[in-house]
Amino acid sequence: MEKNIDGKLKFVGSYIIDKTLGIGATGKVKLARHSKNGEKVGIKIIRKDLFYDKPSLRIKIQREISVMKLMFHPHIIKIFEVLEDSKYLFLIIEYASHGELFNYLVEKRRIQNREALRFFQQIVSGIEYCHKHRICHRDLKLENILLDENHDIKIADFGMASLSVPNAMLKTFCGSPHYASPEVVSNEPYNGMKADIWSCGVILYSLLTGKLPFDEENDNIRKLFNKIRFEPVKIPKIISANCRDLIQSLLTIEPVKRISIEKIKNHPWYKSSALPETCRTPIQDVNMASVRNQIFNPDPEILNFLLPLQLVKDQKTLTNVLSSKKPSLVRVLYRQLEWRRIKMDSLRDDKIHEAIERRKRILKQGKKENHEGLKNWKKNKNSRGFFGVKPFSRIGIYVNFYF
Structure with missing residues (x-):
């Protein structure tokens, strides 16, 4: 520093x-x-x-x-x-250079159907990836969804995220009240994935109407929570029938009846426009039995990232679980961290390579302009009698910038 x-x-x-x-x-x-x-x-x-x-x-x-x-x-x-x-x-x-989706919505007031669908497809793709890797976001809201330079979605802020352990329910109340599901505001044990799907429904409703589906003018939390727990969502008729049906399925009060990711992807409104290229790669479920090889000499750096997930009590237990013959979520996550590091190293190498190639192209272009500038100068020298400095100065700027 x-x-x-x-x-x-x-x-x-x-x-x-x-x-x-x-x-x-x-x-x-x-x-x-x-x-x-x-x-x-x-x-x-x-x-x-x-x-x-x-x-x-x-x-x-x-x-x-x-x-x-x-x-x-x-x-x-x-x-x-x-x-x-x-x-x-x-x-x-x-x-993400274009900031929060919330600010984009405020600026636009409401998002048109086609653009809202594209955003929603990208959000669902990201959340499906999280859920397939047993991660619940638990704080999905417009402020935690960002837009990059291409106006593509980037889900952010995983400070409330939790691992979804098989056959276990979550108990901590977290997230933003307006986006929280009925089971969360009721302070009941809940399935984090089902709670995320509810939040996706709130986001979709907000994009298309410019308003939250459940709100209280005086910020009366008790009244707000009662609306979320007991009142079916009222959807304006400006939203198409197919989309209204999907929003109602997302904002279903009973978690067991709430629509799943798989059914969202097969819904007529979701399929009414081609998927963005980034959403077309199938996402595989995390399968504990598929990672069979024992890990006897684990990487200390990866262990440091596994311990805060609190799946085991200490490092000794962690190394014992990794070296055990019994399949475990811990070993799957270890391999996931290992694979992800390789991908990040590859991404970084690609960016460095791109920067080097870009610099070479600019230098080559600069030399070409330098050569052309010299020819122009020779012509101008005989006819006008002045020195053409601009083509020579440009290469200096580029060299300084990219070195």
Whole structure:
């Protein structure tokens, strides 16, 4: 970490710090760019002194990092690396340049059917990936869904995420009240995946109408929760019949009757437009029995990401489970983290390669322009008597920028 004269962060690792993107309870999110290839990233800066007052916060952040490390999907924000010094923890994450879907909706007031469907298809694809990998987001809302430079969806903020362990229900009330499912606001044990599907229904309704399906003017939480628990959603007729049917299926009060991801994908409205290319790759279920090879010498770095998931009590138990002949979710997650690291290394290598090739093309173009500029100068020298400096200055700019 390096600071400038004002004491503000200038560098974090290989990244040059730029403007502030947002401020949260635990710190700031800064825009930054890689000093070598110019790649833009977001850096979530978390003050470590908060951990002393709130030990649970450390566990929450460690779990968020571990969950994000498990995932690699085009519609889920990627975490590239985690850095730290004596005062701060730095999460280097993918940058979504067009910000929150919430702000986009406020600007548009309501989203037209075709665009809303495209957004929803991408959200469902990302959530399906999470659920197939036994991850429940538990805080899906418009503010936690971002848009990248192509206006593609990026699901973010996994601070409330939890693993869905087979034959176990979740108990913690979390998330935003307006997006919370009836079983969550009733403080009952709940299936996190079913709760996520309800939140998807709230998001879809909001995109198409510009309003939340359940709201209270005076922010009366008791009345809001009663609406969510007991009142069927009222859907305006401006929404097509097929889409109304899907929203009602998503916002079904009884979790066991709520529509599944598979049925969402087969719904007529969902299929009324071709899937985006990024949503077409089939997502496989995590199968514990499929990972049979025992792990006797586990990578310490991967163990550090597995422990915060709290599937086992300590590192000794973790290594014993990994080396056991019995199939386990822990071993599946270990292999997932291992595979994901290979994919991230490949992605990073590709970006570096792209930057090098781009630089070569620009230099080559600069040489061509330099040569053409020289020919023009010779012509102009004889006829007008001045020196053409512009073609020569351009290559200097590009060399400085890309080195």
